[in-house]
Amino acid sequence: MHDEKDGLLLLEYLGGSALTALELGLERIERGVYRLWVPRAEVTGIHEEAVPLDAGDRT
Numbered sequence: 001m002h003d004e005k006d007g008l009l010l011l012e013y014l015g016g017s018a019l020t021a022l023e024l025g026l027e028r029i030e031r032g033v034y035r036l037w038v039p040r041a042e043v044t045g046i047h048e049e050a051v052p053l054d055a056g057d058r059t
Contacts, residue, residue, distance in 0.1 A: 002035065004040070007039060007040050007041075008037045008038065008039060008040065009037070009038055009039075009040055009043055010035055010036075010037055011026070011035065011036050011037075011038060011043075012033065012034070012035050013026050013033075013034040013035070014032060014033060014034075016032070018034075021034035022034075024036070
């Protein structure tokens with residue numbers, strides 16, 4: 001959840017799958033960032049999932 005106003009929640013997806021974001025009906029804001037305003041009553045659970053990135057060995 002990125003923001004809340006007037007009974008709506010702004011959900012944000014920063015995942016790596018544009019296809020998943022579009023299937024969920026999210027709008028592309030910029031590269032890799034998708035958002036959608038939804039009624040608060042439709043949101044049953046909010047969680048954040050962090051996924052580590054493998055940037056390779058940089059030593």
